[in-house]
Amino acid sequence: MCAAFGPFDHDGARPYHRRVVGAAVGAGNWGVMDDALRARAAEVFGWQLRAPQVEVIDAVTSGRDALAVLPTGSGKSAIYQVAGLAIDGLVVVVSPLVALQDDQVAGLRRHPDAPLAVTINAAEHVGDRRAAWEAIAAGTARYAFLAPEQLANDAVVDRLRQARVGLVTVDEAHCVSSWGEDFRPDYLLLGEAIERLGRPPVLALTATGSAPVRRDVVERLRMRTPLVVAAGFDRPELRLQVVRHEDAETKRDAVVEQVAHASGAGIVYVATHAETTAYADVLTARGRAARPYHAGMPMHGRTAVHTGFLGGEVDVVVATTAFGMGIDKPDVRWVVHADVPESVDAYYQEIGRAGRDRSAAVATLHYLSADLGLRRFFAAGSPDPDTVRAVFAAVPHSGSTERSALAALTGLSEHAATRAANLLVEASVLVDQDVGLVRAQGRRWRADDAVRAAERRADEREHVEQSRIDMMRRFAETLGCRRQFLLGYFGDELPDPCGNCDTCSSGTAYAVGSHPADGTHDDEWPPDTAVRHPVWGVGNVMSTEDDRLTVFFPHAGYRTLALADVRKRHLLTRLP
């Protein structure tokens, strides 16, 4: 699973763009990892570590925070596992799924000399849980895996703090950004929980991260001048194609035809539960071993599909986004999107499940612009004003209210109460303190104003979400090179059209041109440049395309500006 090899074995054969953002550790510092630790890593795990891993391990073992955006299979797990050999104290690993926690522990236990790893979650038997806590208290356990929800529990935080935490690792850290807002609000409380653990160094790991996602992760985890390493976004072996459709029926037919004839195993991504069964039935009738997969299925059914896919008895999984993390099958030959995903980040993650063995694979998006409607619907949905009002009222003018007491005080569900509280905190109406939630200083909030401020914040967030969906639309509709678009989105530049996508094959990518190759790249505004706009505030340049500049504004989302306008009207001010 967590092999420390992968893409970095092929440095010579494959140019990957390595970028270090923020206060950089220079290339000269690569490989300074303590010889003794290097030897221990080889002895315990049998790994030869690669440059990006070593750089990140160096940072966290010397007490610095780090965010590593590294491709799947590049040994992200090895980073905290090896760091754990050198760190004095417990390594807490926050992981979004219990299944992933179990996988990680099983992986560690395969190395007889590796330190003890335990999990803390509600799925465990009482006896195992007690044993895990005893091992933590006695200092015999080195790695403790848990979900963010566990850290919302004061008792858990206290017991971990008493055991002395030497490193907090947040695995699949993009979840902080994509799930924290409304789906799993406890992700937003991680930053505070880490402080209550005694503020050990923080290591965030993910395989996907556009600049806005990275910034979000750093901010929400309250990381301090972290080392940010982002490497290897390009997947040249993956052919990218988009097929546009005018109506749902022809789209469905095209998906079925393609999958019926596709060679090798693959994944069809759809938007709803109903579609998973509908496509799986048709594809089964067409002779494929196809199975549906979604979160509404009983767990044993999900497990059967997953293991059948890994084992080869199932060669097509028709799934919602539930089928994703933890799917470690090297020879997935194709990923077909029957519905457009919610963001380019999600899309890139999903197609990244194809071709992990580095052999040729195909990613096809069947695009119907009407499908964006469902994504817009999911992106909407501010909390009900009465809910926000109730939570606001539960926090007195002077004094404080524990978050854990909110649900009981308001009669709301834990989930709804936490969500509303998070929104009020983001709107600077409430503040998290050690004693609990308090009202922000410097202003006497009236309930109406508080609700309105929360609504404004929710609207802002919705705009950002809508603009991310719009970026997905632009990817689907571009005539330019798909790969240049994708890499540009992640802040990487590909100088020439890739030659391995539909627009390159049809020639439009060369006709349209983009990026530096045709001289339209504006050296004045390279990617990542921090800027200020009079209306949209502070942002970062994402990419330049033809005569337009795309900038991400945390409060307004992705915006496209005409370069001529920017020059003539001095629309953007460069920030240091």
Add this chain to the structure above:
DNA sequence: CGGTACGGCTTTAGAGCCGTACCGGTGCGCTAAT
């Protein structure tokens, strides 16, 4: 936002059209009933 199911309508008895209501993704932890 847009697709689908369904009830009601009719140049009236079988089928097709229209408008309206409803629904849609991701997982943790906990509790109650079996």
